Amino acid sequence: METSRPVLVKRVPEHMNQREAQRFLADVRPLLTADRPQLVFDLSQVRQLDVAGIEVLMQCMSMAMRKDGDLKLASLSDHAAVVLELTRTDRLFEIYDTSTDAARSYSSFLPNTLRRQNQMRLAA
Amino acid sequence: MKFVKAILLLESGKTFSKTTGDMPAVLVDVLGKTTLARTVENLSRLGLGDITVVAEKPLADSRVVRESVPGANLLAAPNDQLWRAAEQQFESAAEDSTHILIVRLNAYAELDFEELLEHHRSQGNKVTRVFFGSPENQRALDIFLVNSSRRNDAAFLLRSEMENARTGTPFLATAEKKEYVNFLQHEADLRQLASDALHRVCKMQPAGTELRPGIWAATDSHIDKRARLVAPIFIGSRARICPGAVVTRGSSIERHSVVGNKTVVENGTILPYTNLGPGLDVSHSLVGARHIFNLQRNVCTPIQDPKLLSEVPASAGARTLFSMAKLLIRIPGQIWRGKGVPAPAPVAESTVSYKEVFDSAQNPQVEMPKAPPALAAMRRYGNQ
Numbered sequence: 001m002e003t004s005r006p007v008l009v010k011r012v013p014e015h016m017n018q019r020e021a022q023r024f025l026a027d028v029r030p031l032l033t034a035d036r037p038q039l040v041f042d043l044s045q046v047r048q049l050d051v052a053g054i055e056v057l058m059q060c061m062s063m064a065m066r067k068d069g070d071l072k073l074a075s076l077s078d079h080a081a082v083v084l085e086l087t088r089t090d091r092l093f094e095i096y097d098t099s100t101d102a103a104r105s106y107s108s109f110l111p112n113t114l115r116r117q118n119q120m121r122l123a124a
Numbered sequence: 125m126k127f128v129k130a131i132l133l134l135e136s137g138k139t140f141s142k143t144t145g146d147m148p149a150v151l152v153d154v155l156g157k158t159t160l161a162r163t164v165e166n167l168s169r170l171g172l173g174d175i176t177v178v179a180e181k182p183l184a185d186s187r188v189v190r191e192s193v194p195g196a197n198l199l200a201a202p203n204d205q206l207w208r209a210a211e212q213q214f215e216s217a218a219e220d221s222t223h224i225l226i227v228r229l230n231a232y233a234e235l236d237f238e239e240l241l242e243h244h245r246s247q248g249n250k251v252t253r254v255f256f257g258s259p260e261n262q263r264a265l266d267i268f269l270v271n272s273s274r275r276n277d278a279a280f281l282l283r284s285e286m287e288n289a290r291t292g293t294p295f296l297a298t299a300e301k302k303e304y305v306n307f308l309q310h311e312a313d314l315r316q317l318a319s320d321a322l323h324r325v326c327k328m329q330p331a332g333t334e335l336r337p338g339i340w341a342a343t344d345s346h347i348d349k350r351a352r353l354v355a356p357i358f359i360g361s362r363a364r365i366c367p368g369a370v371v372t373r374g375s376s377i378e379r380h381s382v383v384g385n386k387t388v389v390e391n392g393t394i395l396p397y398t399n400l401g402p403g404l405d406v407s408h409s410l411v412g413a414r415h416i417f418n419l420q421r422n423v424c425t426p427i428q429d430p431k432l433l434s435e436v437p438a439s440a441g442a443r444t445l446f447s448m449a450k451l452l453i454r455i456p457g458q459i460w461r462g463k464g465v466p467a468p469a470p471v472a473e474s475t476v477s478y479k480e481v482f483d484s485a486q487n488p489q490v491e492m493p494k495a496p497p498a499l500a501a502m503r504r505y506g507n508q
Binding site for chain 1: 403404405406407416418421423425426427428429431432475476477478480481484
């Protein structure tokens with residue numbers, strides 16, 4: 001199933017502490033209030049991810065979902081990956097290796113995991 | 125073994141890991157004691173004539189070294205004079221002994237020293253170096269047995285900082301002979317050592333009592349009744365396990381550490397004086413000094429947020445002040461509760477406040493169809 005709506009890729013700042021997280025939220029809020037927003041957050045630059053930063057990420061996801069859109073994460077830095085795993089929030093997001101993969105995932109109906117399973121089943 | 129003496133060399137060297145601060149690996153607690161203390165204990169048990177630990181002065185003056193070497197002599201070497209001091213120590217020890225065991229403390233080894241001595245004598249060696257592994261794949265240890273009369277050989281060995289030695293037939297220690305060596309070169313080695321000890325792969329005993337099969341805890345540890353402990357694990361002295369916490373799969377919580385409410389520690393080592401926040405998932409990791417080393421990703425990263433990870437003060441006075449401050453903060457809440465005013469919010473069960481996040485994301489202007497109540501459950505099918 002194809003979609004013509006744009007996918008926006010936003011780079012998350014290096015330090016996602018209380019102050020930076022609020023600034024980031026103010027930046028992305030207009031994007032999240034659009035109809036059915038399709039967003040990808042690129043976390044490759046993240047060197048500090050605090051609880052405030054994680055809460056903002058979840059808030060963004062929640063806002064996107066309320067508008068019938070979605071938010072996906074991509075290119076997680078080592079620090080971001082460890083902190084998301086530590087706080088058990090990694091399981092709440094769809095996470096991709098690259099922003100391109102994440103953007104491409106919006107154009108397919110099935111979540112990647114199911115698609116991969118289907119491909120494997122077909123290959124077998 | 126009475127006429128055998130031991131010289132243990134402790135050098136500061138390069139930092140082992142960011143999770144252990146500036147400590148060498150042998151000074152990091154593993155199941156309640158440093159590997160230095162365990163090495164001294166193992167040698168004392170053999171009945172060696174004399175054990176001397178030669179350490180660089182800053183290390184020799186540190187509390188952890190002084191506490192780790194009961195029953196051994198501690199010799200402080202001036203800066204950059206460790207090997208010279210060891211040579212002098214060899215000369216004085218050689219006067220009333222037949223053999224001297226020289227060990228550079230950079231690995232943990234459980235060896236059959238009597239067999240090593242027998243091998244040294246039967247092969248007619250002057251200097252014997254210990255190797256570990258199989259005949260095809262062996263690795264050298266910085267452990268040498270030297271005849272006391274061979275002062276020149278000892279000097280050659282020590283002056284080259286154990287790089288060169290005039291050794292005879294080497295002694296091969298193997299796992300088949302129930303000998304155990306951990307080279308302590310990587311964070312994973314430290315975790316492996318704790319895991320091996322808890323799974324009884326080596327003879328190392330946790331410093332505590334076995335409350336239930338495989339569950340070792342120091343007598344002064346604080347374990348909440350609502351915490352879940354799954355063997356084999358170790359809880360160190362004055363460590364605190366909060367309600368709802370889960371400690372499992374060979375995890376080790378070292379002294380004075382705190383595992384917060386509903387935090388899960390699985391196959392992890394929480395190093396001394398580490399405070400883990402509530403609702404975390406610490407798996408396959410080594411945590412300490414505000415750093416976390418993830419063994420699966422092979423990544424060490426700092427954690428700046430004290431809500432996730434902080435340090436417990438190392439000094440008893442600071443800890444007392446900290447506890448008193450916490451108590452003083454709680455008193456007004458208790459008074460309010462007594463007056464019938466609603467009590468303050470309970471202790472956090474998670475560092476991330478999910479309710480606040482989702483409540484604040486609500487947009488009252490737009491009428492949305494009622495979302496299924498299990499948002500988190502819906503997302504669970506994301507990338508898993």
